[in-house]
Amino acid sequence: MAIISAALVKELREKTGAGMMDCKNALTEVAGDIEAGVDWLRKKGLSKAAKKSGRIAAEGLVALTVKTTDAVIVEVNSETDFVARNEDFQALARNIAEVAVTQKLTDVEAIKASAYPAGGTVETAIANAIATIGENMTLRRAALLSVTQGAFGSYMHNAVSPGLGKIGVIVALESTGKVDVLQTLGGQIAKHVAATNPQALDSSALDPEVVEREKKVLAEKNGAGKPAHVVEKIVESGLKSYYKEVCLVDQPSIIPDHANKTIGQVVKDTEAAAGAPIVLKGFVRYALGEGIEKQESDFAAEVAAAASGQA
Incomplete structure (x- = not known):
């Protein structure tokens, strides 16, 4: 069984906004794989994150x-x-x-x-x-x-x-x-x-693997016990909502003069x-710095080390 560290739980919590115990359970179920943990939480309806964003670190x-x-x-x-x-x-x-x-x-x-x-x-x-x-x-x-x-x-x-x-x-x-x-x-x-x-600019510009992953999550989260043709419609509807979140031309405009229209419109x-x-x-x-991990340091310890001539 994989050892689930507090740092892993913290990282998954920051990515998804899910509770600490839910994140720990997710990581236990997927042997510590962060991305699989994100999907596990989404399938359970415990994560609000539809996409991940890099942390601003540098x-x-x-x-x-x-x-x-x-x-x-x-x-x-x-x-x-x-x-x-x-x-x-x-x-x-x-x-x-x-x-x-x-x-x-x-x-x-x-x-x-x-x-x-x-x-x-x-x-x-x-x-x-x-x-x-x-x-x-x-x-x-x-x-x-x-x-x-x-x-x-x-x-x-x-x-x-x-x-x-x-x-x-x-x-x-x-x-x-x-x-x-x-x-x-x-x-x-x-x-x-x-x-x-x-x-992405539009759905055609999305990574096909990302789209397939979204389809899988939608099917597993909403299709339990339903006929295949029903699941297909659920996935199709879910993808339309997903595109509105992540594709520029499909996103609802936040431009004040163009309310209730997509950017494409x-x-x-x-x-x-x-x-x-x-x-x-x-x-x-x-x-700036998205996706770059910034090394955390103990400032008080650094000052103490410098004062004692160790740094």
Whole structure:
């Protein structure tokens, strides 16, 4: 029998919002497998979580920039939040985003090997910043959206400076319509994405394994003792509700001017004002440090160790 640690129970509880004993029972039933534990709780109706989100653990900044037909978002990490307030670090993050959008790059190693505006490469600029500021820093990831013709919307939550903050979103709209209308729409959708954190643009963009897993949960949770054709309808209905939670175009809009409509409907309704068809081509949402485990430390013990000369 697997040993169920308090840390495992805590992790499952944070992912699902279920009670401590329910989480412990779930982990006991699935031999300590966290993801299987999530499904076990959902089948029992004990978890409200329809999807999981990474924990915000690392520090630093998300930076985004838009250039005509391209938009880039990058994440540059540091050890402490203090560094995010440092003007040199802010300039570093901003310049890295500028390099990525100019070169149309998303590969981290390729960006690091690119020329930096102040001379040298991005990699040497990061190394110099580490030496100057005194903290380890990394370029973690980058994403690029492009349009042939159209516009972008963007939003930065907890911004410390224009284009720099904790949660950044870029949205691409392909259209020959009025740019100002497209930019307004894109900005509204970007705020929606920041708040709702959709997993995909539409159902076709979801990982097939995720969809199959959802079908299995729905069938096992609601189909006990029912005929196959009834279970099929239950699963189909459940998937529609699931898509409304995780797919951007199916999500109910939180935009004040477009209440009671999905994001897909909002885009369609804006075509008249734009004067042309609009395609919501894509979006990227970066939340600082999501999915990174931050090492917990005992601050009092560290101070005591430093005072005694042990650190």
